[in-house]
Amino acid sequence: MYNFDFVKPSSIKEAVEALGTEEAQALGGGQTLIPTMKQRLAMPAKLVSLSGIAEMKGVGKNAAGELVVGGATPHATVEREAGDYPALAELARHIGDPAVRNRGTIGGSLANNDPSACYPAAVLGSGATVVTSNREIAADDFFEGMFTNALEDGEIITEVRFPIPQAANYQKFEQPASRFALVGVFVAKLKDGVRVAVTGASEEGVFRWGEAEKALSSDFSPSAVEGLSVSADGMIADLHGSAAYRAHLVGVLTKRAVAAAG
Amino acid sequence: MPKDHGIGASSKRREDERFLTGVGNYTDDINLRGQAYVHFLRSDVAHGKINKVDTSAAEAMPGVVRIFTGADFDGVGGLPCGWQVTDKHGQPMQEPAHPVLAQGKVRHVGDPIAAVVAETAAKARDAAEAIEYDIDELPAVIDMKKAVQPDAPKVHDDLESNLCYDWGFVEENKPAVDEAFEKAAHVTTLELVNNRLIANPMEPRVAVGDYARATDESTLYTTSQNPHVIRLLMGAFVLGIPEHKLRVVAPDVGGGFGTKIFHYAEEAFCTFAARALARPVKWTASRSEAFMSDAHGRDHVTKIELALDADNNFTALRTDTYANMGAYLSTFAPSVPTWLHGTLMAGNYKTPLIYVNVKAVFTNTVPVDAYRGAGRPEATFQLERVIDKAAIELGVDPIELRRKNFITEFPYETPVAVAYDTGDYHATMDKLEEIADLSGFEARRKESAARGRLRGLGVNTYIEACGIAPSNLVGQLGARAGLYESATVRVNATGSISVMTGSHSHGQGHETAFPQVVADMLGIDESMIDIVHGDTARVPMGMGTYGSRSLAVGGSAMVRATEKVINKAKKIAAHLMEASEADIELKDGQFTVAGTDKSVAWGDVTLAAYVPHNYPLEDIEPGLEETAFYDPSNFTYPSGAYACEVEVDPETGKVTIERFAAADDFGNIINPMIVDGQVHGGIGQGIGQALLEGCAYDENGQLITGSYMDYAMPRADDVPFYQVDHSCQTPCTHNPLGVKGCGEAGAIGSPPAVVNAVVNALRSGGHDLTHIDMPLSPSRVWQAMNA
Numbered sequence A: 001m002y003n004f005d006f007v008k009p010s011s012i013k014e015a016v017e018a019l020g021t022e023e024a025q026a027l028g029g030g031q032t033l034i035p036t037m038k039q040r041l042a043m044p045a046k047l048v049s050l051s052g053i054a055e056m057k058g059v060g061k062n063a064a065g066e067l068v069v070g071g072a073t074p075h076a077t078v079e080r081e082a083g084d085y086p087a088l089a090e091l092a093r094h095i096g097d098p099a100v101r102n103r104g105t106i107g108g109s110l111a112n113n114d115p116s117a118c119y120p121a122a123v124l125g126s127g128a129t130v131v132t133s134n135r136e137i138a139a140d141d142f143f144e145g146m147f148t149n150a151l152e153d154g155e156i157i158t159e160v161r162f163p164i165p166q167a168a169n170y171q172k173f174e175q176p177a178s179r180f181a182l183v184g185v186f187v188a189k190l191k192d193g194v195r196v197a198v199t200g201a202s203e204e205g206v207f208r209w210g211e212a213e214k215a216l217s218s219d220f221s222p223s224a225v226e227g228l229s230v231s232a233d234g235m236i237a238d239l240h241g242s243a244a245y246r247a248h249l250v251g252v253l254t255k256r257a258v259a260a261a262g
Numbered sequence B: 001m002p003k004d005h006g007i008g009a010s011s012k013r014r015e016d017e018r019f020l021t022g023v024g025n026y027t028d029d030i031n032l033r034g035q036a037y038v039h040f041l042r043s044d045v046a047h048g049k050i051n052k053v054d055t056s057a058a059e060a061m062p063g064v065v066r067i068f069t070g071a072d073f074d075g076v077g078g079l080p081c082g083w084q085v086t087d088k089h090g091q092p093m094q095e096p097a098h099p100v101l102a103q104g105k106v107r108h109v110g111d112p113i114a115a116v117v118a119e120t121a122a123k124a125r126d127a128a129e130a131i132e133y134d135i136d137e138l139p140a141v142i143d144m145k146k147a148v149q150p151d152a153p154k155v156h157d158d159l160e161s162n163l164c165y166d167w168g169f170v171e172e173n174k175p176a177v178d179e180a181f182e183k184a185a186h187v188t189t190l191e192l193v194n195n196r197l198i199a200n201p202m203e204p205r206v207a208v209g210d211y212a213r214a215t216d217e218s219t220l221y222t223t224s225q226n227p228h229v230i231r232l233l234m235g236a237f238v239l240g241i242p243e244h245k246l247r248v249v250a251p252d253v254g255g256g257f258g259t260k261i262f263h264y265a266e267e268a269f270c271t272f273a274a275r276a277l278a279r280p281v282k283w284t285a286s287r288s289e290a291f292m293s294d295a296h297g298r299d300h301v302t303k304i305e306l307a308l309d310a311d312n313n314f315t316a317l318r319t320d321t322y323a324n325m326g327a328y329l330s331t332f333a334p335s336v337p338t339w340l341h342g343t344l345m346a347g348n349y350k351t352p353l354i355y356v357n358v359k360a361v362f363t364n365t366v367p368v369d370a371y372r373g374a375g376r377p378e379a380t381f382q383l384e385r386v387i388d389k390a391a392i393e394l395g396v397d398p399i400e401l402r403r404k405n406f407i408t409e410f411p412y413e414t415p416v417a418v419a420y421d422t423g424d425y426h427a428t429m430d431k432l433e434e435i436a437d438l439s440g441f442e443a444r445r446k447e448s449a450a451r452g453r454l455r456g457l458g459v460n461t462y463i464e465a466c467g468i469a470p471s472n473l474v475g476q477l478g479a480r481a482g483l484y485e486s487a488t489v490r491v492n493a494t495g496s497i498s499v500m501t502g503s504h505s506h507g508q509g510h511e512t513a514f515p516q517v518v519a520d521m522l523g524i525d526e527s528m529i530d531i532v533h534g535d536t537a538r539v540p541m542g543m544g545t546y547g548s549r550s551l552a553v554g555g556s557a558m559v560r561a562t563e564k565v566i567n568k569a570k571k572i573a574a575h576l577m578e579a580s581e582a583d584i585e586l587k588d589g590q591f592t593v594a595g596t597d598k599s600v601a602w603g604d605v606t607l608a609a610y611v612p613h614n615y616p617l618e619d620i621e622p623g624l625e626e627t628a629f630y631d632p633s634n635f636t637y638p639s640g641a642y643a644c645e646v647e648v649d650p651e652t653g654k655v656t657i658e659r660f661a662a663a664d665d666f667g668n669i670i671n672p673m674i675v676d677g678q679v680h681g682g683i684g685q686g687i688g689q690a691l692l693e694g695c696a697y698d699e700n701g702q703l704i705t706g707s708y709m710d711y712a713m714p715r716a717d718d719v720p721f722y723q724v725d726h727s728c729q730t731p732c733t734h735n736p737l738g739v740k741g742c743g744e745a746g747a748i749g750s751p752p753a754v755v756n757a758v759v760n761a762l763r764s765g766g767h768d769l770t771h772i773d774m775p776l777s778p779s780r781v782w783q784a785m786n787a
Ligand SMILES: Cc1cc2nc3c(=O)[nH]c(=O)nc-3n(C[C@H](O)[C@H](O)[C@H](O)COP(=O)(O)OP(=O)(O)OC[C@H]3O[C@@H](n4cnc5c(N)ncnc54)[C@H](O)[C@@H]3O)c2cc1C
Pocket: A025, A026, A027, A028, A029, A030, A031, A032, A033, A034, A050, A071, A072, A094, A095, A096, A097, A100, A103, A104, A105, A106, A107, A108, A109, A111, A112, A114, A116, A117, A118, A119, A155, A156, A157, A158, A178, A179, A180, A181
């Protein structure tokens, strides 16, 4: 790790200001950024901690009936307090280990957009809205491929608004070493149709499986996706699974998610 | 009734209190006044020619004390290899030089190029980044079979090839073995990989070198399983420091599993630099460094063939193995695929003819050496797998096939040069069938099937050679050291005792189990006895802990020293009670005169020894302290039978272990709870090897599994609750405790049980396969099902 300055503002406004300076970077729970800095792969001159900003923390509901999660809310809080959206609470409960869940935040996870991370599947699968320090971004416009997204320099994710589906479930098949998602599938039955979001599998990062969405929108049952498959083209292939294996898992997990969502 | 003290009692591990409350004293806890820190600049290419290492800019960085490169080690010895194997032509193995810092070439990712000593660890690292170096990357050899091709790039230019040795065992038996194969009614052939592992002890390696100018004495604090061995290797072969000027201390060590046996470059560097700079020098490995600098384990590629007659008797066994040595020979590397592997190929079976061929190969990878079990897991795995495959091919019950071929008479001379003293393989198999509830398996299989899961059962046996010793035997086999153990029992005036042992405890619980033995012999309370280990200045001599040798060899030395103490104490007691020495008995800490009611207590005698007012000074010296060296006449041969039940998810290939049972014969048991723990941990590591762990390099020699993101360690929820039993006991006949050793059994016996079970499960689901290479990750199992 190299030396850096550290500030801990107490409002979004102050944080945005602090991030306006050269080589400043937001710090959420530090579960990704700190290890990267220790390996000297990242070297921000200034860290702007978001953990002291009360308005960015906690889980609530807005007038539209959406579940609202503050951008600096740790996974453990979502696990405990997102009871109105059980599939989301359950997803949070299976991220990393207790230390990771007590520190890591939803904003950090989405900003980082690891292709194997869990939250991107929930956000895209729910059709959530990512609210930042200067705009609202629909989930469909937010994710732009592995480790990239619509955020601009210095833009902070302040909250995420989740419409609460009629039924939803996340199936995570763990990569044996990291226990991130080797493949994860989030299925949500919303009032205007079913959404299926897949993480871990594609070289393009989290994506929606349109064919399954269509089938499930007319028949929300495991048998509706029986026989459907995604192509192995463009799937991640590594030590832990071939592209064909990942493509196969997408089908299996989608079916299981539908069965579990009930 | 379970005993509550002494031999056979499950005394609570006294060392755990300090480990669990954070007051252990590990090497990284040692910080000396004026200490500097070293950071190693390590190669990021697997193979390369060093054109230039320019440290001038880095030397000028703040806080830099001095930067060392390979050139600073001209005239200094290289890291020695402690074992020489003779090949099948009678020639010694090819033995390359292993400089402390790379000279001329780098040979694996992680090979140290330069060492920066600075005022802080961060400054050392900053300066290391400023070193300008120029390395021409050369083609790397990673695959062993390609490495031995005539046109393969050479890891060591001055060697003839990448072949370290081609070992045949027993070479003279080969024609008879080949003939038996020609006559066989059935031959089963299996090709398999014993996957490369990274030991990953919880505590990474650390070294602190210190030098006292006043006395010209060097001290090395290090994370070692055998400080005296490090003193010998580093003092005599690398730095040229005589024993009386070199102290090596291995304080609390947080796990070793073999990988902390060896003498490493960083230890020699810190000791060397401390002398050169006349100030302490410390190195603490990061976990990433551990992955690329700790010796790895296993990494064999094997073809094994089993010949059977028409009655399914094993008639011959033939194996052909490639064993990876990595880029240099680590301390005991050559012995692992040979003497710790070939000698175990008989297993528990009376196969009359065996031939083992091993080609040890240099590659551009981290050196490979002993890892929990060392050679014996590799032997057991291939043997127990080929037997299961034979049972499949012959359509016979795998347990019956094993039972039919069990050795039943002891002592038994195997055709691979060892003699088993005791064992009862039917008894452990009987016990296994009971504790594993094998008769309930079919019902459990149906229940799994109802949930859409394939259930499989895998059973196997194992044998191991432990108590690694007989100096005369290991000497004949190529060891460049003796392998006895020493103990000093120092009785203090008040009767309390310090036992100095050459065995080293790094998780095994010696501080608890060893006092149980001495307390039992003397009839005094365990709490009066402390174990001292891990310091060449406090313990006279020692060969350390590995190969499940501590109790069998170190414990036996302790018994011998305690016997000497008892003999002398009886003389003193006889004098105090004015009786004949021959009539003195020691029981429950009281010396009595047979046939009388006279007695003196242990403490009276020990006090008399140090306050010799009334004392037979003309016959015996004051004081009560005895030393013994123990060198056994044979290895010990623990054995056992293991059963694993798995479920496979046919849609994803994910394997879960549902049940695991182990029936072991460790001879006599000192502390059953500690033995359970050793077996649990060993099985955990065996399950890790079977299902999760696998070190992988790409074709350029980059370590793909360089962190826990990709190297899968077993976690608590990967393992089931185990049924462990060690009530089958055939005591060792040649050590005074009748003990055999239990430290490696779990890791040796469990991988074949897991793989046998998975193959069995998949076959029950209609998949016509007989083998899958470890680790049986979901993707590999799925691949095998869909091949
Ligand atoms: C051992 C381990 C296991 C894990 N397992 C899983 C898992 O199973 N599934 C999973 O999904 N994840 C997993 N993670 C990742 C974890 O969820 C992290 O919390 C997450 O990736 C990053 O969140 P953070 O708050 O720690 O962000 P940080 O590490 O602080 O920051 C990450 C990046 O996001 C930026 N950033 C942070 N907050 C914001 C914000 N509010 N607005 C804009 N930018 C921001 C930072 O500048 C940085 O670039 C694991 C991590 C570890 C260490």
